[in-house]
Amino acid sequence: MINKIKFLHRIIDGSLKFKNKEVDFLIGGVQKGGTTALDSYLRTHSEVCLAEVKEVHFFDNEFVFRFPGFVRDAWYQSYFHDCESNIRKGESTPIYLWWHNAMKRIYDYNPKVKLVFIFRDPVSRAYSHWNMEVQRGNEGGLNDQVQHVTHQVPCCHELLLSPPYC
Secondary structure: OOOHHHHHHHHHHOOOOOOOOOOOEEEEEOOOOOHHHHHHHHOOOOOEEEOOOOOOOOOOOOOHHHOOHHHHHHHHHHHHOOOOOOOEEEEEOHHHHOOOOHHHHHHHHOOOOEEEEEOOOHHHHHHHHHHHHHHOOOOOOHHHHHHHHHHHOHHHHHHHOOOOOO
8 A cells, every 4th residue: 555644745746646537336235245255356357456455435534525626536546556547447335335425425526437236135134244243252132233224224124123024
């Protein structure tokens, strides 16, 4: 990764040049939905270049969006400095689907960007999330996961807690 202080100096003195300004596609979705797997598969494709890290967290970063546009854009592009201009560029940050300002920021950045959102059956997603938390030592009840998921999607809360789902 480019040293961020050195990077800021290069922005200020104008020596930072990028091969291609805009990212072509973004991957988002639900936690435990498969974004990591898709990101991993795409990294092996010869005509795709992904950000140097998964989950750049650019469009959901309130701190970064306090800076002027050219600084923000240059910071974002620094994650793609190894990408050739003739291949598709993308990145994977699942929370873009849920972050309150992300969609407007994405549209303002590139109205033609392709959005790939991955969803998963809510029951198997909650079970997978619970398994992950147990492995981390944060053993909560599976019911807590179901409650958390249903409250994230208000339109579905009552539906998921009524037959045949409960």
